[in-house]
Amino acid sequence: MTTDMMTLVLSINGEDRAVVFPAHHTLLEVLREECGLTGTKHGCELGECGTCTVLVDGVPVLSCLELAAELEGRKIETVEGMQRGNELHPLQAAFADLGAAQCGYCTPGILMAAKALLAHNAKPSVDEIKAALAGNLCRCTGYHKIVQAVEWAAAIARGEGGYAPPREAFFGAAPPEDGAKGARDG
Amino acid sequence: MASRKGTAPAARPKERAPGAAPKPAPSNTPPATRPGAERARNIIGKPFRRVDGRAKATGQTKFADDLVFPRMAFLRLVRSTVPHAKIRRIDLDAARALPGVLGFLTGAEMPEPFGILPVSQDEHVLCPDKVRFVGDPVVAVAALTEDQAIAAALAVIVEYEPLATIASVEEAIATPEPRIHDYGDRGNLHKIVSMEFGDVEAGFAAADHVFEDLVFYEGNTHLPMEQHAAVAVPEDTDRITVYSSTQTPHYLHRALAKVLGLPAARIRVIATPNGGGFGGKSDPFNHEICAAKMALELGRPIKITLTREEVFYCHRGRHPVLMKLRTGFTKSGAMTAQHLQTALDGGAYGSYGVASTYYTGALQTVTYRLPRYRFDSVRAFTNKPPCGPKRGHGTPQPRFAFEVHLDKVAHALGIDPAELRLQNLVPANSVTANWLKVGSIGLGRCIEAVVAGSGWRERRGRLPRGRGLGLACGAYLCGAGLPIYWNHMPQSGVQIQLDRSGCVAVFCGETEIGQGSDSVVAACVAEILGVDLKDIRLCVADTDLTPVDLGSYSSRVTVMAGNAAVQAAERAREIVARGAAEELGVPASRLAFAEGRVFDVEDPARGLLFAAAVAAAESRTGTIGTTGSYIPPRSPGRYRGAGVGPSPAYSFSAAVIEVEVDEETGLCDVVHVWIAHDVGQCINPVLVMGQVEGSVYMGLGEACMEEQAFRRLPRARSNALVHKFPSLLEYKSPTFADMPPVTTYIIEDPDPNGPFGAKEVGQGPLLPIMPAVANAIFDAVGVRIDQVPIGPHMILHALAQQAKGKEARFGPKEFPEFDFGIPLAVRTPDEGGDGTASNQEEAKVRKGIGTMTERKEALKGGS
Structure with a gap:
């Protein structure tokens, strides 16, 4: 099995990150595995439980159903971006x-x-x-x-x-x- | 507290309203040796942010699948696609040729069986010769990436030779051959139990009325949001660390040592915080041991995370149980005797099943006075995922039967169901017919609270047709009295280390599964040492570093780890008090520990900061460390089977539920839940609330929708027994939209065996929910649904029967004909018994009793 890799700049919690990932990977996988943002969880990876919810342009999406490859230029927010400094939201x-x-x-x-x-x-x-x-x-x-x-x-x-x-x-x-x-x- | 900025803690209620927090009973008075014991508590009983609250609200809590290690590779299990078959051939060639594949494991490499109970060591990490349910693991494959491991697993070829399958208890009774396992009491029956406490027939003869009911409780599953995951990291030659989402790191530790053939001292198990457990992560699992074996083979970290479908296969959830209940009553509503028969569908392996079998009868006696009691039970092996302990472990099923039964009896006798229960309450500090010692019992207050809160006396039976109120109660353990394997060592231990920094390091084997056990242990220590929760540093669930705690099951942690923490903290306090007393020139007996200071109660200005007091002690006694441990009091029962049921204390709950039934559609809407729970004493009321509300939620799921049901594919399509609903979408569980308003009353009846008087709250409040729903449906439309989950078709069927003037009921029609053998006869305390069985010999030799010891001997002799 060969895997097509892809390089993109994703905007996550207001920070631009260059990410290299298998093109078929979901936003959930890229957040957790390539970006180390493990605050986003998974409960089914089938869009059934809501556990992996993140915001894309302010709208809640199931990151397990979203292809990271399609999110260039979009504003992605995860739980790691909620705090202001050390202060909780x-x-x-x-x-x-x-x-x-x-x-x-x-x-x-x-x-x-x-x-x-x-x-x-x-x-x-x-x-x-x-x-x-x-x-x-x-x-x-x-x-x-x-x-x-x-x-x-x-x-x-x-x-x-x-x-x-x-x-x-x-x-x-x-x-x-x-x-x-x-x-x-x- | 900086992190609370903006959330207005000052606006919180500071004091409990009068009546909400009764004064502790004299029996709960702290030991007189504790200096300043009479002062008010600073932490216990007040709402505080759970110690892991910030990490959980920021996503920083590290669950097992969040862990990453250099060179980490991924494991995948190839699971059986057929329910019962011999493995004819395994072909790894195609898989081996795929990119990234690092290695394989098959059953032949790990021949040592394992299992949670010593009497049911019937699982293999990978099936060596045959598979017993769809989902049984056969091959493990490791690869560089998870994608590669998935591809390789799909390329593994396993050929099976199908065997006849067994889908139910009835089929298991009728089909002794082929056997799913080569051990068990008889044919495909894993466990058969029969015991009689007192002369039950005489009890029935003395009754004015004998009532009988048949009830069925469908199986359901835990559905934790976190899929099980484990990471095994080889640390050095023959030494390995396993991180896992397990509720029982100690038992996993033992299973790993057994199967891997390594000394336990070279294995370190760390239970990561569980993303929900509910009993579903209490067994040692195939994937955990496989990951460890593969990590040792490959010399690199191995991670495995189960898919949601695999979580359904791991199961160990609620047993489907068919029950027959017969109870004798006098005209005035006193019970004279009860005979309960239960038949459990155990699934493909033993798991906790022997204990589950006993639990379907053990706690029947701790709510209402039952002078004579007979209990028969059979657990069958079937070709389905193994059942085990789910929240309430074996108790919700007979509790459902009992509470529905009582509702019918109350109506038949013309007694208010609440009064019937109140007049039969087990007295505090008594011993039941089956030799369980009940200490505190706040059940009467629980019933009064929900009766008053719901307007029960005015509204029951008087609501418009379609609306109804139902009442039910329950009782649960605060930890099993005996450990799973027989030993006399502590069931929980805590170690405390203090130094001049003022930091209090607390080491405990307990496992945080969301229930708040970290907060309980921290609060017990902080209360006694008078320090802030933030000065407590917890190290938990690490078999290298923390004293053994048996795990987060049977609602044992608050009482057992809490008591161990109290003991360790009191010992630490004594050492610090001695140092501070010398430093201050004040007798140690006059010192109080509060608000981060150690001070003279007669002159509070005279004191030391806690850190300075520790320094004073450290400079006098050297490095400071203390331990605390807990062993439950011995139970009076001495008969075979008496090990299941005893507990240091019992919690009690009562609920009234209001429903609205739509007679057109059969839909039942739960309108409101009133629940009261006797928790002994809150450690943290806001977490108690969370456990009660969570139990109500899970109970409503079990009452109204959750079912782990199977169907048999047509013979032409493999005849396989497959899950009806192995997904979160198909397995219906309540959402935000389904949850009704809940009014919770926390009843505090402190128990002398609990830390600060505390009892459990994690499981008990689930018990009254299912029967209260069924009883409310009767009040609403006059039909009886003797089965859960209650579906609209059941209500419609019963309504149709009602319209025809027939018995307005939906439920099972018969209990299988079955010979339970000669019951173990135990005289009750009232009869002057001594807790032993009078016919141990006779009952022991009855036909078909097999044990794993016998099995091992048989295997030795045969091979």
Whole structure:
């Protein structure tokens, strides 16, 4: 088997990189193997799980289905580009503080999808968050902490520094005293 | 904390609301020897950023497939395409000629069998003579690149001579020959268990009513987002390091030593953080051992990463279990006896199966008072991927059966299902009929919380048709009482090293699989030494450097590694306190450790920075290091099989679920989940929340959609048993869009055996979910679905039956006729028993009992 190699300059996280790679390789493979950017994960390499989500020109794409060869001149963003200096992006900080990352494997993909959402919707509703992230599977969290973390980060990004997730997000609900009240407190 | 900038930690709730955090029971009072023990806790019980949170949110956590080494080559396994066959011929010639190919391995090169349980050493790294399921590995090929390894694997030719296949327990019972394995209790039956605690027939005779149910629980799989991966790096002659996404580095270590024929001291296993485990990475796997063997052969690092399809073949997931449950009740709703029969479809290998078999009965007794109990079980070998431990290991199936059964009983007796449970609760600090010692039990408070929260008493049975509420409970282990191989050594160990820098280095064999075990160990140490979590340096899951911890399974880490960490930290604290006491001229008993200082409780201004206190101790005692270890208390059961079920403590959960059923389509929508979990004491409530919500999620998947199902291809097309859904797209699991609102109540009933009173939370909260959904469907439309996952066709079928005035039910119709033999008879504590069986001899000699020891002897004699 001979492999056609290809040389391209890719713009990744605002940095131009000359990359040599097998022409048939996906963006996922090139990011992880040629660029050493292993923050982008894979869960199926078939476009089914969302784990490998990155942004291309601000739009979430499944990097396992994207040919790197076609991305010259496009703006590629990965989880490694989220921090500013040593400071975490509000999404990253919220995910870390709320336990929205448990095993952390789906986290980079979800962070990228959430970042794209917040870029065009500063105050997304819970349903809008769910819709934007529904292509990303997570087996650990049950998704609630992720939704709460995105709401938290959105508030921080809007400059609402006083906002914090409800007490229940950290401690659970206070058990009701008797059955007569609080049929729906969640 | 700089990294929290902008996320407003100050806005977080500082204090627990009244009622949410009960005072610890006196039994949990910290030892009086601990100086300043009465002070408030600084870390335990408060939400903190998990210690690996930053790395995970930045993508910096290194999973196994993220590792790269110079000269690293790639491995690929050639897996069987047929479900049961003799290997007639392997032809490597075409593959060998391909570019980049470095070498091959076949079964002949690794003849030593392995397996997780000592009694089921029935796997080979590569099948030497026959294959037992589609996906069984036959050949391993290494090449310079992954693409080349894939091409070479495709070029390998394997010829098979097909054998008859077995697809179910029923077929296994009916087909003793050909045997899938040449060991096991009988024909193709791997394990047969029968035991009776107390006179069950007398119990039934004393009952006013005897209820019987047949229930089926379909198998499902873990589906961790990370595909299994391993990298083997030869470090020196005959010395090798294996990095792997394993939950059990210690057991992998043992399997590697056995198969490779190397002393364990020359093998180093490092468990990389797992990208999800749920039990699916708890066995030693073919690919891990193959990578090590190939790395040693080629003298270069070898990486293997499984494809998603291969992850489905590794499986070790939930056993499909058919169950028959019979329970005697008095008119007032007290249980007199129960007889549970379970039949497990084990798949092609033993895995944890013997333990799984016992677990389908063991924990039936720890929720409600069951004075007499009989349990029969059979596990069959079938030509499908091996089943093993998935979150709840063997318990969700009988728990589903029991809780659905109880709901029916409550309706038949005219008792509120919540009351029926509350009136039957196992008392705290009691011993069950099958000799399990139950310590703390917060189940009553769990039930009260979800009943009140959901408006159960006012709303159940009164919602419009189509809407309904269901309630169920569960209980789970906080670590298995016994190790997988018999020994008297610690099940968890922690080592602490302190020096003048003030850094606290903590070494522990525990494995972070996302559940937060790193944070638990760090928090226990930081709390006791009064330092910031950032001053803790963790080194975990490295068999060269860290004391043995058996692994992240059976919800054991918080209790076992936590207790070991507490012991090591208390010993370190004592050494530092002695040094600081001399330095300050204050008795050590008056010193407190908090906020990075060691100070006089009577004059807090008088003190030392923690680093200075360590320096004071280091200059007096020399280099400082301490250890801590944990061995669970011995369980009172002394009968054969008593090793499965005991635990230092049990966690308890209760859930109420509201559903909406569409009678046109049969679709069931889960509207809301109320769940309460007795965690003993939170180490970190926000991580407890995550485990509870994650369990609810996984339980809803099992209740509504997840199934590891197979179909048999037509005889003309190989008759193979193939996966219906070996992909993430076809194997349905809940997405963001499927997850309903969840109200979580954390109940804290501290257990004296847990660190700070803590119990498990990783598995227990899954248990009540599936039965609560089924019970809610009954409340909504009056039909019983005695099977999971619950599909719309099942509801439609039951509704059609209901319309015809027939039994409004969907579920299994019969349990196979089967002779379980003479049950092991064990008198209960109430009957004055001593934990032993009264007929050990008789039951032991019953026909068909085989062990691997016998198998080995037989093989020796035959060859």
